[in-house]
Amino acid sequence: MKKIVLLSLIACVLVAGGCKKALDINPTRLVSEKNYWKTLEDARAGIMGVYGLTRSALADNNGHWIYGDVRMGNFDSPIRMDLKAVIKNDLKASYPVVEALSNWRRFYAIINAANIFLERIPEVKANDARYTDNNMVVDIAQVKFLRAFAYFYMVRIWGDVPFITSSRDGSFDNVGKTSKDAILEFVQSEMLAAAVDLPYNFSSGDIQQPGNYYGESSGRWQGNLVRKLSAYAVLAHVAAWQGKYADVVTYSSNVINDYTRAGMSYISTDNLTNPNGFFYDKNNNQLFAFGFVWGHQEGSFTGNIESLTLAAPVVNKNTPDIFVPKDSILSIFKETNDARFNIDTTGTTHSFDRYFTNFLGKYPVFSKIKVILGGERDPTFRLFSSALVFTRLEDITLLRAEAYTVLGENSRAIDDLNIIRQRRYNVDQMGLPNPDLWIRYSEPLHGSLIEAIFKERQKEFMGEGMRWYDRIRYEKIKQTNAPFLQLINNGGIYWPISREVLAQNPLLTQNSYWK
Secondary structure, three states: OHHHHHHHHHHHHHHHOOOOOOOOOHHHHHHHOOOOOOOHHHHHHHHHHHHHHHHHHHHHHHHHHHHHHHOOOOOEOOOOHHHHHHHOOOOOOOOHHHHHHOOOHHHHHHHHHHHHHHHHHHHHHHHOOOOOHHHHHHHHHHHHHHHHHHHHHHHHHHOOEEOOOOOHHHOOOOOOEEOHHHHHHHHHHHHHHHHHHOOOOOOOOEOOEOOOHHHOOHHHHOOOOOOHHHHHHHHHHHHHHHOOHHHHHHHHHHHHHHOOOOOOOOOOHHHHHOOOOOOEOOOOOOOEEEOOOHHHOOOEOOOOOHHHHOOOOOOOOOOOOOEOOHHHHHHHOOOOOEOOOOEOOOOOEOOOOOOEEOOOOOOOEEOOOOOEOOOOOOOOOOOEOEOEEEEOHHHHHHHHHHHHHHOOOHHHHHHHHHHHHHHHEOOHHHOOOOHHHHHOOOHHHHOOHHHHHHHHHHHHOOOOOOHHHHHHHHHHHHOOOHHHHHHHHOOOOOOOOOHHHHHHOOOOOOOHHHO
C-alpha cells in the first residue's frame, strides 16, 4: 500500500510540479531506488502507476474534452474566455488552461514511467517466485500499449514530438522532434504485439491469463485494464488517423467479430444516458476507458465532462461552462424518431432529458453524461465520477462503416451503420407503417453515406472527446472544405508547443502554423 501511495504522489509531482528539462522526467527516479522492483507488489504498484498517470494526463484541466469536443466543435461557452479561445482555434491566447494544455509534460510522465517499468520488471521476476512468466508477459503488453497510446495521443495533438524509449535512469539530454509518421509506425507495431499477448478478459479463465490477476477476481478488473480487443480498437483509430482504411477494417473486425467472446454488448440509449448506466463506475462495455470509481473515493469536482457541461436544474451551478446552442441541436438532431433527442412536427420535444435538459431555457444543459455522487442525481452537489471512455463498441462499428465507405464497399458500410441506427431510433410510438424503413439508412432521407455515418458519430459520441478528430478525418475524405483543408495542410490542426517547453529545450521549434 505504501508503494501505491508513493506512485500516486509521484503522479502529482509529475503533473503539477516544475521542471528543469523539457520532458520533466527526474521525479520518477523515486521509483528506481534499490529496495524497489523486488516483489510482486512492486510490479503491481508499477503498472497501476502507469495507468494512473495516463488517466491523470487525459483528465488534467479537462484536456480530453477540450482537445476533442470544445475545439471548433458543437459546444459554445457562455462566460469562459479561455474556452472561447479554444472554440475559435486561438490557441496562442494567454490563458492558464490554454498554456497548460499546450504542455506535453504529463504525457512524457507516462512514457518515462513505462520505460522504467519495462527496464526494471525483469528484476521482480528474478527476485519473487510468485511473479510468473505469464504475469510478466501480460504486464509488459499493457505497459507497452499505454506507452504507445501516449505517443498516439500526442501525435494527434502536436504532430511531430520527441521520441524516447528508455529512461536513461531519469537523467536526460534535450531531444528534438521525430516525424509523426515514424512514431505512428512504432505505435502500430507496439500495439499489435500487445494485442497478441493480452487476454480477452482478466481473471476469467483466459488461456493467455490463467488464474486471478494479482489475486483479484474479474470484477476488480472489468473495464479497468487494456484487453485484447482494447488494443485492436485503438489500432483501428491509429489506422484511421493514418488513412489506412484497409487496416481499419482488419482491426475493427477483430473487435466486432469477437466482442461476445469478451463479454461485451451494444448498449441501449437508456443505458447510455442513465446515471447508473454505461458511464457509471467501470464495466466490460467500456472498451478502453479510465474509471473514476465512486467506491474507491475517486469522485472529483473536475476532470470529468460533467464539470464543464452540467448546470441547473441538474446541479447547483447557474451556468454551464459549455453548452450546445439550440440552433445547433436542431440542425444535428433532425430525425423525429431519434430516441436521444427529437422534436416532432408540432414542436414538442421528446428528449426525455437523455441528451439535453432545460432545452427551452437560455442554455440547454448537455446531460447525456451525469454521474453525480456515484450515480445519485442530487442537484445540491457537484461531485462527479463518470468514466473517461476513449472508445466503445458503437465507435468501432461506425469506424468500420467509415472505412468500408472509403474503400467502396457501401453495402457493408450500410449494414454497420444500421447496427447503430436500430438501437437509437424508435418508430413504434409514432404509429408509422413499415417501421424498418424509417430506421434503416436511406440516401434520399439521410444524404450521402459518408455524411450519414459522420452525422451518426456526431450524435452518438457527443461529449466523449471524439468530434475534433472525426472532423479532421471527414474533411480529408470529402476534400470539399477549402479553409479546413488549408488548416490541415498548414499544420493548424495541431496545438502550439508550450512556451515553457520551448524555453527549456533549444532543440525544439514551434509548430510552423503557430510561429
